[in-house]
Amino acid sequence: xxxRGAETRNHDREAAELVRRVGQGxxxxxxxxxxxxxxxxxxxxxxxLGQQAxxxxxxxxxxxxxxxxxxxxxxxxxxxxxxxxxxxxSRCLDRLRRRGVVSRRELPMxxxxxxxxxxRVMAMGEMEQEELRLRVRAALKSLPEPQRRxxxxxxFDDLTQAEISARTGEPLGTVKTRxxxxxxxxxxxxxxxxxx
Amino acid sequence: MSEKKEDFTSESLNxxxxxxxxxxxxxxxxxxxxxxxSRLKTRVMAALKPEPPAPALARWAxxxxxxxxxxxxxxxxxxxxxxxxxxxGTVTISGxxxxxxxxxxxxxGIGGRAVLKLSxxxxxxxxxxxxxxxxxxxxxxxxxxxxxxxxxxxxxxFGSAEALGTTFIVKAENTxxxxxxxxxxxxxxxxxxxxxxxxxxHYDVFLAPPQPPxxxxxxxxxxxxxxxxxxxxxxxxxx
Numbered sequence: 001x002x003x004r005g006a007e008t009r010n011h012d013r014e015a016a017e018l019v020r021r022v023g024q025g026x027x028x029x030x031x032x033x034x035x036x037x038x039x040x041x042x043x044x045x046x047x048x049l050g051q052q053a054x055x056x057x058x059x060x061x062x063x064x065x066x067x068x069x070x071x072x073x074x075x076x077x078x079x080x081x082x083x084x085x086x087x088x089x090s091r092c093l094d095r096l097r098r099r100g101v102v103s104r105r106e107l108p109m110x111x112x113x114x115x116x117x118x119x120r121v122m123a124m125g126e127m128e129q130e131e132l133r134l135r136v137r138a139a140l141k142s143l144p145e146p147q148r149r150x151x152x153x154x155x156f157d158d159l160t161q162a163e164i165s166a167r168t169g170e171p172l173g174t175v176k177t178r179x180x181x182x183x184x185x186x187x188x189x190x191x192x193x194x195x196x
Numbered sequence: 197m198s199e200k201k202e203d204f205t206s207e208s209l210n211x212x213x214x215x216x217x218x219x220x221x222x223x224x225x226x227x228x229x230x231x232x233x234s235r236l237k238t239r240v241m242a243a244l245k246p247e248p249p250a251p252a253l254a255r256w257a258x259x260x261x262x263x264x265x266x267x268x269x270x271x272x273x274x275x276x277x278x279x280x281x282x283x284x285g286t287v288t289i290s291g292x293x294x295x296x297x298x299x300x301x302x303x304x305g306i307g308g309r310a311v312l313k314l315s316x317x318x319x320x321x322x323x324x325x326x327x328x329x330x331x332x333x334x335x336x337x338x339x340x341x342x343x344x345x346x347x348x349x350x351x352x353x354f355g356s357a358e359a360l361g362t363t364f365i366v367k368a369e370n371t372x373x374x375x376x377x378x379x380x381x382x383x384x385x386x387x388x389x390x391x392x393x394x395x396x397x398h399y400d401v402f403l404a405p406p407q408p409p410x411x412x413x414x415x416x417x418x419x420x421x422x423x424x425x426x427x428x429x430x431x432x433x434x435x
Binding site for chain 2: 039040059067088130132151158190
């Protein structure tokens with residue numbers, strides 16, 4: 001078994017247990033869950049919203065939602081990590097759509113995204129997350145660039161396939177195919193590693 | 197609200213939903229890692245505790261007491277007179293909260309007692325605490341000229357600078373604050389031993405608790421302001 005896959009599963013199990021305890025009103029578990037996931041959710045919010053202040057507000061909104069709704073989390077439907085990320089992205093999309101205009105910073109997945117993390121001491125959970133971060137970046141980097149860009153535009157910038165098509169000048173069908181192939185390839189790369 | 201329909205979905209891409217969700221959520225890991233400020237956790241944890249349910253009478257009494265408490269300061273103390281003297285770029289003012297966009301500047305008069313220039317994406321809340329005028333600087337730069345005898349303070353997460361008849365600038369950074377006394381005297385306080393700094397012509401320090409303030413030296417000398425700027429602010433104090 002790949003030790004990295006095992007670590008990820010341990011991490012997922014810990015997150016699921018923490019969410020379960022948060023659902024019972026356990027503040028200590030909430031604090032630990034915040035420590036584990038706030039950097040990831042905050043980074044995502046900042047990337048999508050482009051402003052620190054709004055990213056802070058979005059993170060606070062997400063974490064308070066987690067506190068109130070953790071008891072409704074169903075581990076058979078998604079991992080705790082996925083649940084948290086979907087929740088955060090969904091809140092950011094709401095905020096973007098409320099703005100009405102695309103005034104956010106549009107940050108393409110340039111070198112900045114692939115730079116190594118700053119050198120500092122990390123806790124165990126953070127190390128696992130950092131490792132996952134490196135794996136996701138490596139997997140994304142291995143995708144053909146048009147596929148990668150299409151996925152980023154849809155996921156982070158809330159662009160529809162038609163909008164991406166208009167922006168790139170490529171046929172709608174090509175955009176859709178690129179996104180589908182990109183997602184399947186990404187799933188294969190990331191899952192394959194865990195299963196091996 | 198936009199009518200836009202998201203089509204980055206498992207149905208649209210014809211991918212099994214669980215596989216789509218697990219994989220797409222991993223894209224979140226592709227962004228550069230940023231840590232939220234530690235004060236945010238304090239804010240979130242403080243928001244967890246719901247108000248305990250109170251009996252109806254107690255609730256009514258509490259509400260009445262709160263109303264009196266809230267109204268008293270308003271009745272007894274005039275509102276903080278805040279005026280926008282000039283601005284450049286996008287400036288948002290709501291009550292005492294002021295936010296300027298990264299390229300913008302706002303020049304504010306505070307009751308004829310102080311002139312405050314906010315810039316470099318500054319976010320600040322200006323409020324009165326008794327006799328004290330307090331500027332809570334969350335981000336960016338705040339250059340202040342303060343009339344002697346005015347009780348005035350710029351507070352950051354890393355400590356505060358209180359005017360003792362002076363012109364000074366404060367910059368809130370991510371892990372520390374920068375303070376430059378342009379002329380006059382300042383009282384620095386925070387999670388470190390309080391102390392005064394004074395200068396006839398610019399002296400700057402970094403506040404990075406728990407260490408005591410350290411001179412900025414060459415790395416911070418006269419950052420973000422000039423004599424011309426401080427002179428123009430001082431002239432405005434006679435408005």
